[in-house]
Amino acid sequence: MPNGGWLFELVALVVTLGVICYPTVVGVSGGSTKQFVCDDGYNGNNTELVLKNALLCGTGYNARQRPVKNQQDRVAMYIGADVMSVELVSNSNNKLELTVELSMQWFDIYLHWNKKEHGNINTLSLSEQDIWTPTVAAKSLLKSRVQSSNHCFQVKCHLSSNGEVIYTMLCTFEVDCLDNTHSWAFETRNCPLRIFTPGYNINQLSLFHFQRRLSYSVFGVYPYKITSFQMAIVNNTVTPEFRMDVVVERIVGPHLVIFLTMILLLMAVNLVITWFGIDAPCRGVMTFASLALHLMYTTILYWYSMTRMEPALKLANVLLGSSLITVLLVALLAYSEKMSKRDSSEVPRFLKTLYGTLSRNATLQPFLQLEYINLTKPKIKSTTENVEAHLTNHVTDVDPLPAAMASSKDTLEQNDSDEEVDLTNVKWSVFVQPFDRAIFCGIATTYVVMLVVLFLV
Structure with a gap:
């Protein structure tokens, strides 16, 4: 019995302490104001x-009962939300952590006072345990789990002298997202969130949204960008719901890196094209492939900049300039195809004059005489020399220049003394080679200028 009495007193002491401390603990953890x-x-x-x-x-006054005089009356509540931050849930590509500031407003008919009789006090800060507050829960998709208000913090409750209650809190919910199949390459996600009151039906509580809360914060959502944020109130279900449809996509940086990389690759293709012979099949294939890729990608980029991400418009303009250069390369290819079937004497006079001017420039000659890329040239030359020849003769003959380059070199040397260029024995592919080198320099300079302007602007 003595041991039993001691145990009973200990249990009673623990229960008493729990009853005394529970309201204080709840008030501190649930909000910034302690329970009265x-x-x-x-x-x-x-x-x-x-x-x-x-x-x-x-x-x-009973904080567990709705603040209405008749039980058949409804509580009219206004609700709104501001998106504060968006973060990707770790180890998941289809879940976001959405932190929203919920704001609710209603009238409590039992809580009002005369300001003149109470020192002109207009508002009071109370704990959510002191007065009636709705129980809030959240759910994303139909198969998603229900999340309670335990995810909410920084709860604030203000009561006005006319009975108006303004109830705000920050809540973090996990939102299941659906990928938009129409724009999958841009990582666009549609993330619906349903906030409802599980303890009340539409006959007890009616929801309305704040007109001034139909906006979202533009800060604090990195690395995502909210492209659409819509709210709706649904009171025709068993439980009134406050729905938010948040459409998010990755912010400018990752997209523009992908776009810029593709643009740089297309620019590099245009620069490589001029290093293949004008009559080489490889040049024709690369030129038309580059034109097709430029046109397709320019269209996609302009559409994307107009409908989804305005900063991509600058890259679209750069790509348009590169597309025009590709059109010029196609025009040069078509003109060369036409001229290669004619006699060299039919070359326009201004081209002959320009050719002679470029050829007589001693500074440009080493660059203008650079050989075309020749994919058909064998990498290992056969030889009939025997081993003894290599042992006795230490001087080897230098391979002669290709016939086309030799003809080009002879023509360039001839220009030092002749005013008029004689193109009778010069093939069109040799004649156009200096122009290819000049075009390469012009394209490279244009690209550098465009990229500098892009990054400076």
Whole structure:
């Protein structure tokens, strides 16, 4: 019996401490204001404590009952939300952590006072345990789990003298997202969120949205960009719902890196094209392939910049300039195909003059005489020399220049003394080679200027 009495007293002490401490712990964890404790001794100079005591104590006010006079009446509640941050849930590509600031407003007909009788106090800060507040839960898709208000923090509750209650809190919910198949390459996600009151039906609570809350924060959502944020109130279901449809996509950086990489690759293709012979099949294939890729990618980039991401418009303009250069390469290829079937004497005079001017420039000659890329040239030449020849003769003959290059070199040397260029024995492919080198320099300079302007702007 002595041992049993000691154990009983210990249990009673623990229960007593729990009853005393529970309201305080709940008030601290649930919000910034502690729960008010009624006391008949509030008759001092603290006007707010006296007012709280007059409203909440000895009046029969029950924080668990809806603030309506008749049970068939509905509580009209206004609700809104601001998106504060968007983060990707770790180890998941289809879930986001959405932090929203929920704001709710309603009237409590039992909590109002005369300001003149209570020191002109207009508002009171209360704990959500002191007065009636709705129970909030959230759900994303139909198969998603229900998330309670335990994910909410920084709860604030303000009561006005006319009974208006403004209830705000920050809540972090996991939102299941659906990929948009029409724009999958851009990682666009549609993330619906449903906030509802599981303890009340539409006959007890009606929801309305704040007109001023139909916006979202533009800061704090990195690395995502909210492209659409829509709210809707649904009161025709069993439980009134506040729905948010958030469409997010990755912010400018990752997309523009992909776009810029593709543009740089297309620019490199255009620069390589001029290093193949004008009559080489490889040049024709590369030129038309580059034109097709430029046109297709320019169209896609302009569409994307107009409908989804405006900063991509600058890259679209750069790509348009590269597309025009590709058109010029196609025109040069078509003109060369036409001229290669004619006699060299039919070359326009201004081209002959320009050819002679470029050829007589000693500074440009080494660059203008660079050989075309020859894919058909064998990498290992056969030889009939025997081993003894290599042992006795230490001087080897230098391979002669290709016939086309030799003809080009002879023509360039001839230009040093002749005013007019004789193109009778010069093939069109040799004649156009210096122009290819000049075109290469012009394209490279244009690209550098375009990229510099892009990054400076």
